[in-house]
Amino acid sequence: MQIYLPIAEVSVNAFLLLGLGGIVGILSGMFGVGGGFLMTPLLFFIGIPPAVAVATEANQIVASSFSGVLAHLKRKTVDLRMGTVLLIGGLIGAALGVLIFNYLKAQGQVDLLVKLCYVVFLGVIGGLMFIESLNAIRKTKSGKPPARKKHNWVHGLPFKMRFRVSGLYISVIPPLLVGVSVGILAAIMGVGGGFIMVPAMIYLLGMPTKVVVGTSLFQIIFVTAFTTMLHATTNFTVDVVLAVLLLVGGVIGAQIGTRIGVKLKAEQLRILLAIMVLAVCGKLALDLLLMPSELYSVGAAEGH
Amino acid sequence: MRALAFLLVLLSALPALAEEVVLGLSKDTVSIDTSFDGSEILIFGAVKREAPIPDDPRLQVIITVAGPNETFTVRRKEKRFGIWVNTDAVEIDSAPSFYAVSTSTALGLSLNQTEDLRHRVSIPRAIRSIDAPATITDAESFSEALIRIKSQSNQYQLNEGTVSVDAQTLFRTAIKLPAALTEGDYQTRIFLTRGGRVISQYETSIYVRKVGLERWLYKLSRENALMYGLMSLAIAIGAGWAASAAFRMFRA
Numbered sequence: 128m129q130i131y132l133p134i135a136e137v138s139v140n141a142f143l144l145l146g147l148g149g150i151v152g153i154l155s156g157m158f159g160v161g162g163g164f165l166m167t168p169l170l171f172f173i174g175i176p177p178a179v180a181v182a183t184e185a186n187q188i189v190a191s192s193f194s195g196v197l198a199h200l201k202r203k204t205v206d207l208r209m210g211t212v213l214l215i216g217g218l219i220g221a222a223l224g225v226l227i228f229n230y231l232k233a234q235g236q237v238d239l240l241v242k243l244c245y246v247v248f249l250g251v252i253g254g255l256m257f258i259e260s261l262n263a264i265r266k267t268k269s270g271k272p273p274a275r276k277k278h279n280w281v282h283g284l285p286f287k288m289r290f291r292v293s294g295l296y297i298s299v300i301p302p303l304l305v306g307v308s309v310g311i312l313a314a315i316m317g318v319g320g321g322f323i324m325v326p327a328m329i330y331l332l333g334m335p336t337k338v339v340v341g342t343s344l345f346q347i348i349f350v351t352a353f354t355t356m357l358h359a360t361t362n363f364t365v366d367v368v369l370a371v372l373l374l375v376g377g378v379i380g381a382q383i384g385t386r387i388g389v390k391l392k393a394e395q396l397r398i399l400l401a402i403m404v405l406a407v408c409g410k411l412a413l414d415l416l417l418m419p420s421e422l423y424s425v426g427a428a429e430g431h
Numbered sequence: 432m433r434a435l436a437f438l439l440v441l442l443s444a445l446p447a448l449a450e451e452v453v454l455g456l457s458k459d460t461v462s463i464d465t466s467f468d469g470s471e472i473l474i475f476g477a478v479k480r481e482a483p484i485p486d487d488p489r490l491q492v493i494i495t496v497a498g499p500n501e502t503f504t505v506r507r508k509e510k511r512f513g514i515w516v517n518t519d520a521v522e523i524d525s526a527p528s529f530y531a532v533s534t535s536t537a538l539g540l541s542l543n544q545t546e547d548l549r550h551r552v553s554i555p556r557a558i559r560s561i562d563a564p565a566t567i568t569d570a571e572s573f574s575e576a577l578i579r580i581k582s583q584s585n586q587y588q589l590n591e592g593t594v595s596v597d598a599q600t601l602f603r604t605a606i607k608l609p610a611a612l613t614e615g616d617y618q619t620r621i622f623l624t625r626g627g628r629v630i631s632q633y634e635t636s637i638y639v640r641k642v643g644l645e646r647w648l649y650k651l652s653r654e655n656a657l658m659y660g661l662m663s664l665a666i667a668i669g670a671g672w673a674a675s676a677a678f679r680m681f682r683a
Contacts, residue, residue: 128466129466129467129468129610130465130466131463131464131465131466131467131468131610131645133641133644133645133646133648133649133652134648134649134652136611136612136613136614137610137611138467138468138469138610138611174611186663186664186667187667189664189667189668189671190667190668190670190671191671192671193667193668193671193672194671194672194674194678197672239516239517352664355660355663355664356657356660356661356664358660359652359656359657359659359660359663360656360657360660363652363653363656365652365659365660365663367648367659367662367663367666368465368648370663370666370667371666371667371670374667374670374671374674375670375674378670378671378674378678379674379678382674382678414515415514415515416513416514416515417515418510418515419508419515421576421579421580422507422508422509422576423505423506423507423508423573423576423577423579423580424505424506424508424517424580425503425504425505425576425577425580425581426503426504426505426506
C-alpha cells in the first residue's frame with residue numbers, strides 16, 4: 128500500500144515503514160538505545176530526503192522511548208535523579224551541538240563529519256564493549272566471580288550526590304559531562320545518543336546495567352523532543368505521517384524488545400549490541416573507503 | 432489617431448498564423464492525496480489551419496511539461512587521504528524539479544539548434560545559470576550529473592517518438608508523472624515545427640496540488656510551525672502511550 132508523505136514529498140510503501148519501525152523498535156526496547164543510528168541510514172536508503180529523515184527520526188524516537196520508559200517505570204528500573212542530571216547536561220549539549228553543526232554546515236563538510244563521527248564512535252564503543260563482554264562471559268564460565276568495581280578518579284570529585292536506585296554516591300560532574308557530550312553528539316549525528324550514553328553509564332559511572340536502559344530512555348525522550356521542536360520550527364522538516372507509521376511499528380517492537388531484554392543476561396545483551404554497533408560502523412566505513420558508483424550527488428541548495 | 436492608423440497597417444502586414452494549436456488535457460489538476468502514487472496525464476489536441484496542409488516538410492509536435500524551478504547544489508567526490516570526500520560543488524541556480532520532453536520524432540530532427548536555444552526545449556537547455564567557481568573548469572559535467580541523477584528517478588524524461596500525429600492534424604501523448612512530485616504549476620508547452628523551425632507555440636498550466644489531510648499538514652507545518660511541532664510530539668507521545676497500554680491489555 129503506497130502512501131504519500133506530505134513533508135518528505137515522496138510516496139513509499141506503508142508496510143515497509145511499519146516493518147522498519149518494528150525491527151528498530153525491538154532493538155530499541157532490548158538495548159535502551161533510541162535506534163536512530165540504525166533508522167536514520169535506513170530512511171536515507173529507502174529514499175527519504177536526509178533532512179526530513181533526521182528530523183522525523185527525532186520525533187519517532189520520542190514515541191518509541193516513551194513506551195519503553197513506561198515499561199521500565201513499572202518495573203522501577205529508572206533512576207529519575209540520575210536521569211534528571213543527565214538531562215540537564217543533555218539540553219546544554221544539544222544547544223551547543225546545533226551551534227557546531229551550523230558552523231560546519233557553513234564550511235560545507237557536514238556530511239563527511241557526520242559519517243566520520245559515526246565510524247569513530249561506533250567503532251571505538253562497539254570494539255570496547257565487544258572485548259569487555261567477551262571477557263565477562265569467559266569469567267562467568269570459568270566460575271570466578273565478576274570483579275567488583277574499584278574506586279577510580281570519578282569518586283574523588285566534589286558535589287557528591289546519592290543516587291539510590293543506582294546504588295551510587297558520586298559527584299554530579301561526571302553525569303553532567305556525559306549528558307553534555309551525548310547532547311552535542313546527538314545534535315551533530317541526528318540520533319538519540321543512547322548507544323554512546325549506555326556504555327558511558329556502565330563503564331564511566333558504574334551504574335548497574337538494568338537501571339541504565341530505563342534511565343537513558345528517560346533522558347533521550349526530553350532531548351529528542353527538544354531537537355524535534357528545533358527542526359520543526361527552523362527547517363520545517365518533521366513529517367508527522369512518516370513518524371506515525373514508524374512509531375506504530377516501533378512502539379509494538381519496543382514492548383517486545385523490553386521483554387526479550389529482561390530474559391537475556393547482561394553480558395549477552397552487551398555483546399549483541401556491540402556486534403550491531405560494529406556492523407553499522409563497518410558499513411559506513413566501507414562507504415567512505417570504496418569508490419562510489421555515482422561520484423556526484425544532488426542536494427537542495429544551502430541558501431546564499 | 433495617426434498612430435492608430437499606423438498600428439493597423441502594421442498589424443495587417445503581419446502574416447496570420449498559418450497553423451495553430453487547439454488543446455485538450457485529460458485533467459488540468461493533479462491532486463496529491465494520501466494514496467498518491469504517480470499520475471498519468473493525457474495531452475491531446477488538433478491543429479487549426481485556414482490554408483491547405485503544406486506537404487513538405489512534415490509537421491512535427493513537441494510537448495514539454497516543466498515543474499517549478501528549484502536551486503540545486505551538485506557535489507563531486509574525490510579520494511583524499513584514502514576516503515571519498517565531497518570536494519567540488521557547483522550551484523545550479525534554476526533547474527526544473529520535473530521536466531519531460533515528448534516528441535513525434537527524434538528531437539534533433541524536429542528542432543534545430545537555434546530554435547532549441549531560443550525556446551529552451553531540450554533537457555540541457557532547460558537548466559540555466561550554472562554558477563561554478565573559477566577553480567572548476569568542467570562545469571558541464573555537473574549539469575550532466577544532475578540530468579543523469581534526475582533521469583534515473585524519472586524526474587527528467589526525454590520521450591522521443593511518443594507523440595502520435597494523425598493526418599498532420601490530430602496529436603496526442605501521455606506523460607507519466609512520478610510519485611515524488613513537488614507542488615506547483617507545471618508549465619506545459621506545445622510546439623508545432625516544420626523542418627526544425629517552430630511555426631506555432633501554445634502554453635498552458637497543469638496544477639499539482641496537495642489536497643485533504645496532506646494539504647492541511649503541509650500548510651500547518653509552514654504557517655504555524657510551533658503548533659505543528661507540538662502536535663507532532665503530542666501525537667507521538669499519545670500513540671506511544673496508547674500502543675503500550677493496548678499491548679499490556681492484550682497480554683493480560
